[in-house]
Amino acid sequence: MSDILTISELDCFYGEVQVLHGLNLTLAKGEVLCLLGRNGAGKTTTLKAIMGLVPVAAGSIRLGDRELTGLPAHEIPKTGIAYVPQGRRLFAEMTVAENIEIGLMTRGKGKAVREAVLDLFPVLRERLKQRSGTLSGGEQQQLAMARALCVEPQVLLLDEPTEGLMPSMIQKIRETVAQLRGRGVSTILVEQRVDAVLSVADRVAFIENGRNRETMPVEALRADPSAVRRYVGVG
């Protein structure tokens, strides 16, 4: 598989504090790459750096042949990268339909994309007129993903999408990620739940102190889960 996203020697700082130290990652087309690591390891910062929300001090982020570092944050989604942040961050006062409309406007997508997205999350179709702030946690997560998918992304960044959800919703999120893989969407998934990682990921990258310590296929991790203990401290 050819790499669609390549991160090379990435350095990022929060003020004086260096958070990413020469981070390297690759993401292949249609692949689900999971970032695992302890709190504060730099997983979310990696996603924010890709989205241009954290300034990149050194290194490169390339989508295909296009360099993304230096682009303003609002230009990144137009390249075909969508981000679902931790905590969903919906427009709570807007209805479900309006949240989706905003997503469609980014790249001028129309009714067909809207219908495709709603087919993926049928529960949202029943809630179109409801204010998004009044949805359940699982429905909000589905709406956040639906809104991100409105740009028909090549790369989807998901930051802890199963956090705080009940098992049936977690299963729904996993199924959706698998479905998207089938459609050729590449996904970087930040997860704390090792079972979720094992069920959907193709590869796993262990992030520690802002560095990619080890990347392995998920089969290798299944066969030898000691890396989880080593880098995450559980398992």
Place this chain on the structure above:
Amino acid sequence: MKGEASALKAYGLHVAVIGLLFALSFVLPPYHHGLVARIMVLATFAMGYNLLFGYVGLLSLGHAMFFAAGLYGAGLSVYHLGWSVPLAFAGGIGCGAVLALVIGLLALRTSGVAFMIVTMMFAQVFYLTILYFARWTGGDQGLVVPQGSRVMYLGGASFDLTNPAVRYRVALALFAIVLAVVLVLVRSGFGRVLVAIRENEERTKMLGFDTFANKLAAVIVSGTICAAAGAAYALLFGYVGSSFASVQYSILPLLWVLLGGAATALGPLVGTLAMYYVTDIASSYTSAWLLIVGVMLIVGVLFFPKGVLGTIRQRWLRWLP
């Protein structure tokens, strides 16, 4: 279908309000005739303010400068340059639009409390500039626009803006046009993006919207509407004064919008109408009328935390724009 029905109800309500205001022009006694005309112009000012405060969530304490830019732009060009009414009106709007562009470019580098302070400072500079150039602006005394120059010639017909009936209808026309513009804007994609910025600016950026450009566009539209109200005020009521550039006139539209309902299209009218009439009635009974207005605002906040129309929309009429 439900969405279309809501849109129809919303447009129907606004058309009915315009119709009611038009009908009132035939029945109101002279004093109230003049007062309602003034309220419609000031409600237009409040609608401009509401676009930025209600829909984008940017609290400006300097909008008096946009109103005054229109007021002085139109008034001085008639007074000193002898421009015709339509030209002076366009000149006033142009002054407000250019000022809004410059202020927007500078003030939007800040946010939150800093934005509030920066806009207030710019407005104070504008106010002091008016006082400094008293030779041309009339300073704190202001200027009276000559009656003879307040006649508008359009398509062979003349409209004397000093005539109460003409004045009322011109004020109503301005109010109706701006209301229609605001309604179209807030229901458009641009309006959705503005609300998205208010809800979560970073998230809006992450979705691919240039939030600075959208906020700047909102400041320009808002400033231009306020300037249009100012220009109309100068030409309809014939007075150009520095008090309209003072901080009081930056706070008043905020109060009108809060009382009527921020981010509602008709809220500014309701708020301006309520404040004006309570002030008018209270001041005819007591010199402590500010106390009564203060009590009204407190009661308003307690029972209508989102303003009159904002609360009505939240509780009963979800379709209200």
